Amino acid sequence: MGRLISPGARSQSFVMVYSVSPVPSDAAVAIIGAGQAGLAVAYYLRRFQLDADVDFVVLDRSPSTGGAWQFRWDGLRMGSAHKVNDLPGMAELGISFETADRSLPAKDIVAGYYRRYEDHFGLAVHRPVAVTSVVNRGADLVLRHSEGETAVRVLVNATGTWGSPFVPYYPGAGTFRGRHVHTNGYVSSEEFRGQNVVVVGGGTSAVGFLLELEGVAATVSWASRRPIDYSTDHVRTIEGGVAAVRDADAAARAGQSLPSIVSSTGVPLTRKVAAGISRGLLKERPMFVRVEPNGVRWADGSFTSADAIIWATGFRPELRHLAPLKLREREGGVTVESGQVWTDPRVFLAGYGPYASTIGANRSGRIIARQIMAQL
Numbered sequence: 015m016g017r018l019i020s021p022g023a024r025s026q027s028f029v030m031v032y033s034v035s036p037v038p039s040d041a042a043v044a045i046i047g048a049g050q051a052g053l054a055v056a057y058y059l060r061r062f063q064l065d066a067d068v069d070f071v072v073l074d075r076s077p078s079t080g081g082a083w084q085f086r087w088d089g090l091r092m093g094s095a096h097k098v099n100d101l102p103g104m105a106e107l108g109i110s111f112e113t114a115d116r117s118l119p120a121k122d123i124v125a126g127y128y129r130r131y132e133d134h135f136g137l138a139v140h141r142p143v144a145v146t147s148v149v150n151r152g153a154d155l156v157l158r159h160s161e162g163e164t165a166v167r168v169l170v171n172a173t174g175t176w177g178s179p180f181v182p183y184y185p186g187a188g189t190f191r192g193r194h195v196h197t198n199g200y201v202s203s204e205e206f207r208g209q210n211v212v213v214v215g216g217g218t219s220a221v222g223f224l225l226e227l228e229g230v231a232a233t234v235s236w237a238s239r240r241p242i243d244y245s246t247d248h249v250r251t252i253e254g255g256v257a258a259v260r261d262a263d264a265a266a267r268a269g270q271s272l273p274s275i276v277s278s279t280g281v282p283l284t285r286k287v288a289a290g291i292s293r294g295l296l297k298e299r300p301m302f303v304r305v306e307p308n309g310v311r312w313a314d315g316s317f318t319s320a321d322a323i324i325w326a327t328g329f330r331p332e333l334r335h336l337a338p339l340k341l342r343e344r345e346g347g348v349t350v351e352s353g354q355v356w357t358d359p360r361v362f363l364a365g366y367g368p369y370a371s372t373i374g375a376n377r378s379g380r381i382i383a384r385q386i387m388a389q390l
């Protein structure tokens with residue numbers, strides 16, 4: 015496959031939030047990742063009177079606050095995101111995503127609110143600190159990271175999925191002369207001005223890209239494996255996807271690879287989306303059969319030229335650094351029940367499987383913190 019643009023390669027300006035204190039070499043608990051899932055665990059541990067940098071340590075490899083949200087594209091506004099749930103205890107700060115300005119980029123709002131949240135609750139996140147591997151040393155788990163090593167008794171992995179983009183295999187993808195871009199490398203429609211673009215995917219991100227590209231790109235085509243599941247039920251937001259959560263839970267308990275919750279919630283049929291359908295912009299075709307050097311070939315033999323293919327095809331849990339712990343089952347996933355890894359009860363996966371949404375992340379924070387307290 016041709017070059018994928020990685021999030022690190024994007025031209026973005028961040029408010030760098032560097033920590034000044036050194037990373038402790040040991041603690042009872044380590045949390046890897048300060049997105050919604052990691053912050054929720056840290057918050058509940060504080061509620062249980064545990065102190066950051068004494069009892070628990072939080073490490074995050076990104077330059078700023080906001081978890082994966084800090085990397086999302088400007089065009090993803092608070093009003094076009096599914097729904098970002100408040101972190102537990104956020105009301106104490108007098109802020110809420112519910113009342114945030116819907117016209118502003120979600121990445122700025124989330125990064126700003128998380129920054130205030132971390133400060134207010136004294137979560138002492140160390141960043142940028144990338145954990146490269148976690149290994150066993152006696153009864154301890156040792157995190158190897160960019161600042162050295164930290165030994166702990168309990169590990170909470172809350173690393174999300176943003177760093178692990180999924181691109182399905184299509185014959186010929188490697189021969190493409192244009193640009194392959196995954197959702198996590200998309201910056202703005204301007205990059206595609208005057209180009210022929212094919213967008214792949216059946217979720218909200220794909221729809222958002224199509225709406226942004228209209229009138230900027232020369233042509234826009236849309237391919238999806240399944241017909242689009244438009245949802246007029248405004249309650250059917252991420253937390254309303256009960257069936258999706260149930261399926262993800264069953265897969266996690268069985269150690270299987272996970273279905274995506276976010277992509278199974280349907281595309282909200284907003285006024286903007288409905289208008290896009292009626293003017294013919296939002297008209298998906300079944301997946302092309304092959305990628306060729308200058309475009310894509312459809313099942314009926316017709317051809318569409320393309321300068322870029324945007325893969326809005328989702329993500330997988332980012333667990334590579336846990337490989338030495340051999341948590342992965344033959345079924346392809348990790349067996350996880352109520353956030354705890356079945357084969358190694360010292361390890362918790364926050365925001366994983368049924369908890370992969372902002373509301374789920376809050377829930378997993380509470381459940382995991384309680385189990386940690388029972389273990390310490």
Ligand SMILES: Cc1cc2nc3c(=O)[nH]c(=O)nc-3n(C[C@H](O)[C@H](O)[C@H](O)COP(=O)(O)OP(=O)(O)OC[C@H]3O[C@@H](n4cnc5c(N)ncnc54)[C@H](O)[C@@H]3O)c2cc1C
Nearest residue numbers: 047049050051075076081082096097145173174365371372
């Ligand atoms: C395009 C898109 C839109 C979405 N919209 C919504 C929405 O509207 N509502 C909703 O509820 N959910 C939405 N989601 C899902 C959303 O991402 C999750 O709900 C939530 O933000 C994930 O939180 P998290 O803490 O699990 O992961 P993240 O926010 O990804 O946080 C993980 C953190 O771990 C850090 N990290 C990763 N690996 C390492 C490592 N090795 N060492 C150190 N640190 C590491 C990262 O730097 C990051 O800060 C969306 C997802 C996508 C892809």
